[in-house]
Amino acid sequence: MAAAEVPVPSESFTQIKEQKLKPGDQEKEKEKGGVQRMGAQECAVEAEFCQLLDAGPQKNQPELPLSVPVESDRRILTLQTLHLTSQDVHLQGLGWLSGPHSEGFPVMMPQAESFGPLPSVLWLEQEPQPSLQHCVAISIPEELCPPEELERTQFHLVWEGVPVAEEDPELMPDLGEGTALMKLEDGEKDQVLPEGGPEKEGEERYLFVEVAPADEGNDEIVLTISHLNLEEQQDQPNQTSATKAAATKPPRKAKGKPRTFQCDVCLFTSSKFSTFNRHKKIHNDERAHLCHLCLKAFRTVTLLRNHVNTHTGTRPYKCGDCDMAFVTSGELVRHRRYKHTYEKPFKCSLCKYASVEASKLKRHIRSHTGERPFQCYQCTYASKDTYKLKRHMRTHSGEKPYECPTCHARFTQSGTLKIHVAQKHGENVPKHVCPHCATVIARKSDLRVHLRNLHSHSPMEIKCRYCPAVFHERYALIQHQRTHKNEKKFKCKQCDYACKQERYLTAHMFTHTGEKPFSCLDCNKHFRQKQQLMVHLRKYHDPSFIPNVHLCLKCGKHFSRRSNLQRHRKKCDPEHEELATSVKGRAVQKKPTVEKGPGWDNDTAGQESNTWKEAQYPEELALGHHSGDCAARSESQDEGLTCEMIFNMMDK
DNA sequence: TGGTTATTCGCCCTCTGCTGGGGTCGA
DNA sequence: ATCGACCCCAGCAGAGGGCGAATAACCA
Numbered sequence: 001m002a003a004a005e006v007p008v009p010s011e012s013f014t015q016i017k018e019q020k021l022k023p024g025d026q027e028k029e030k031e032k033g034g035v036q037r038m039g040a041q042e043c044a045v046e047a048e049f050c051q052l053l054d055a056g057p058q059k060n061q062p063e064l065p066l067s068v069p070v071e072s073d074r075r076i077l078t079l080q081t082l083h084l085t086s087q088d089v090h091l092q093g094l095g096w097l098s099g100p101h102s103e104g105f106p107v108m109m110p111q112a113e114s115f116g117p118l119p120s121v122l123w124l125e126q127e128p129q130p131s132l133q134h135c136v137a138i139s140i141p142e143e144l145c146p147p148e149e150l151e152r153t154q155f156h157l158v159w160e161g162v163p164v165a166e167e168d169p170e171l172m173p174d175l176g177e178g179t180a181l182m183k184l185e186d187g188e189k190d191q192v193l194p195e196g197g198p199e200k201e202g203e204e205r206y207l208f209v210e211v212a213p214a215d216e217g218n219d220e221i222v223l224t225i226s227h228l229n230l231e232e233q234q235d236q237p238n239q240t241s242a243t244k245a246a247a248t249k250p251p252r253k254a255k256g257k258p259r260t261f262q263c264d265v266c267l268f269t270s271s272k273f274s275t276f277n278r279h280k281k282i283h284n285d286e287r288a289h290l291c292h293l294c295l296k297a298f299r300t301v302t303l304l305r306n307h308v309n310t311h312t313g314t315r316p317y318k319c320g321d322c323d324m325a326f327v328t329s330g331e332l333v334r335h336r337r338y339k340h341t342y343e344k345p346f347k348c349s350l351c352k353y354a355s356v357e358a359s360k361l362k363r364h365i366r367s368h369t370g371e372r373p374f375q376c377y378q379c380t381y382a383s384k385d386t387y388k389l390k391r392h393m394r395t396h397s398g399e400k401p402y403e404c405p406t407c408h409a410r411f412t413q414s415g416t417l418k419i420h421v422a423q424k425h426g427e428n429v430p431k432h433v434c435p436h437c438a439t440v441i442a443r444k445s446d447l448r449v450h451l452r453n454l455h456s457h458s459p460m461e462i463k464c465r466y467c468p469a470v471f472h473e474r475y476a477l478i479q480h481q482r483t484h485k486n487e488k489k490f491k492c493k494q495c496d497y498a499c500k501q502e503r504y505l506t507a508h509m510f511t512h513t514g515e516k517p518f519s520c521l522d523c524n525k526h527f528r529q530k531q532q533l534m535v536h537l538r539k540y541h542d543p544s545f546i547p548n549v550h551l552c553l554k555c556g557k558h559f560s561r562r563s564n565l566q567r568h569r570k571k572c573d574p575e576h577e578e579l580a581t582s583v584k585g586r587a588v589q590k591k592p593t594v595e596k597g598p599g600w601d602n603d604t605a606g607q608e609s610n611t612w613k614e615a616q617y618p619e620e621l622a623l624g625h626h627s628g629d630c631a632a633r634s635e636s637q638d639e640g641l642t643c644e645m646i647f648n649m650m651d652k
Numbered sequence: 653t654g655g656t657t658a659t660t661c662g663c664c665c666t667c668t669g670c671t672g673g674g675g676t677c678g679a
Numbered sequence: 680a681t682c683g684a685c686c687c688c689a690g691c692a693g694a695g696g697g698c699g700a701a702t703a704a705c706c707a
Contacts, residue, residue: 302655303701330657331698338697353695359660360695367694381692387663388692395691409689415666416689423688439686445669446686453685478684 419443437475454478
């Protein structure tokens with residue numbers, strides 16, 4: 001059955017009697033035998049509410065300087081049980097409240113979407129028929145625990161003797177008898193205020209959920225939800241451990257039931273004195289067992305032995321499938337799960353993730369919840385685990401612990417160093433080839449960027465700048481536009497002339513029409529092209545114009561054209577023909593040059609620069625005034641310059 | 653009571669992916 | 680000379696794997 005089909009408890013079958021008990025009422029309730037906060041045989045067994053399937057006792061409980069919580073007010077909830085078969089209520093989508101109890105006391109908490117007037121569902125009682133169970137819905141008053149906070153609430157339960165269902169004996173912790181202690185964790189406690197007034201800062205807050213059967217023959221049970229006031233015990237003077245152990249018994253302990261022992265330093269409780277006594281040792285610094293090699297002290301012989309093994313390298317538990325060996329059998333088992341059996345008992349209820357260790361699942365869950373408990377104190381960054389915060393702190397400290405052994409470059413992360421070494425100093429570095437265009441890219445992440453930029457499908461049509469073609473992929477567009485590169489698509493209808501740009505064709509067409517639209521204002525010379533006019537103006541009307549002078553180094557003779565100089569040198573200095581060629585090579589530059597000949601000086605060199613600028617901006621020059629003799633002559637035409645050559649010259 | 657087992661925490665690691673600056677190249 | 684495209688590279692963070700060690704629980 002799908003989660004959506006889980007029968008949601010409703011008000012119609014749930015009777016909730018909520019009342020604040022007066023002191024006398026409490027006594028009456030006790031007389032009924034239904035409400036006991038601490039059971040006699042077992043006590044203080046904790047269970048963590050856990051969508052996380054984080055079974056087992058919580059080790060990291062906040063340490064409290066007192067022993068026993070004292071309730072300050074109480075609420076009685078009477079709830080009618082709902083008879084359901086286990087098949088009716090599929091557990092999928094529901095969180096489990098799991099913890100140690102022997103009788104079996106699975107408590108399911110609904111997901112957030114299930115929050116309503118009845119925010120939680122408890123499986124409590126087992127019928128004679130194994131498949132028939134009682135489903136009890138409880139509603140926790142909002143002032144005790146707002147529904148929106150319930151999902152993140154962590155519960156600690158102490159069970160009081162009501163027969164309970166056993167869904168999965170392996171999952172069901174040993175609760176024994178007692179009451180249910182529901183603890184609000186740090187994130188919630190601030191928002192749950194006792195009725196008596198605002199909670200004191202830093203005070204731990206607990207809610208007791210106590211479960212008891214109602215009248216015989218009735219399907220009802222009684223739940224009591226209580227606030228706990230820890231202050232009273234905090235104020236008690238310190239006692240000896242033994243006295244404290246005795247003092248840890250419940251304040252309203254039932255007759256004939258064994259007491260429990262609660263640690264006065266932390267929340268640890270145990271019904272066995274031996275266990276309790278052993279636990280106490282962790283709070284004192286008595287370390288009687290010394291390592292003879294390093295003098296380090298340990299509390300137990302086992303710890304000492306394990307430590308000595310780290311000196312000697314003794315690892316008795318060897319893996320049969322590899323060369324690994326471990327100090328303890330547990331480490332070996334875990335290793336085998338990681339490396340050989342791949343058994344992953346801890347499964348995420350929200351995705352397919354499973355892990356070998358519970359702590360890994362817990363960490364994984366944070367990627368679903370977004371919880372970031374580890375806050376950087378220097379910026380707003382918060383991390384999901386301690387290591388990431390530690391790594392992040394390097395961005396503040398500037399620490400770069402990883403150094404390249406070859407070039408001594410330093411890096412903040414080992415992975416960055418590894419990539420650096422592979423790319424800079426490695427041999428046969430694997431490259432990443434783009435499957436679409438065979439581009440070779442060093443890094444996979446960069447290939448991803450390449451794919452995103454060039455090969456991703458664009459919903460918008462990208463038009464070719466030269467033709468009407470449209471594309472949805474940039475790479476295809478670029479490849480297509482390259483086909484236009486040397487294309488002479490502008491063809492003259494009257495001759496074979498063809499060119500790449502329309503402006504060349506326009507200029508060419510004047511050769512057929514005989515038009516010469518560009519006129520020199522000084523000498524009334526006409527030109528077909530604007531650029532020809534520019535050359536004319538420079539040569540004949542610009543007083544600063546210095547013609548190119550090609551000098552023969554052998555005889556000192558000047559030539560105005562390079563070709564004439566070359567012809568001359570073949571006769572004058574055939575041995576240095578190569579030199580002439582070399583001189584020619586230097587003379588050919590993108591920018592028109594004035595070769596230094598007789599009469600050259602630095603002043604004219606500056607003028608050359610101006611002349612070049614004017615040639616770049618012919619419009620400005622054409623508008624300007626110029627004077628001087630005009631030996632009207634279109635030398636550029638004489639030299640056979642094409643439209644394209646001139647335009648190109650102007651472009652440069 | 654001591655030894656063993658199970659649980660939990662903490663640390664470090666790798667792999668992965670994103671981001672932005674720098675260098676190169678072609679238009 | 681300028682600009683845009685693209686690859687290279689380091690920085691940074693997310694996620695998960697693996698293991699050492701401490702401690703609680705269990706058992707003989």
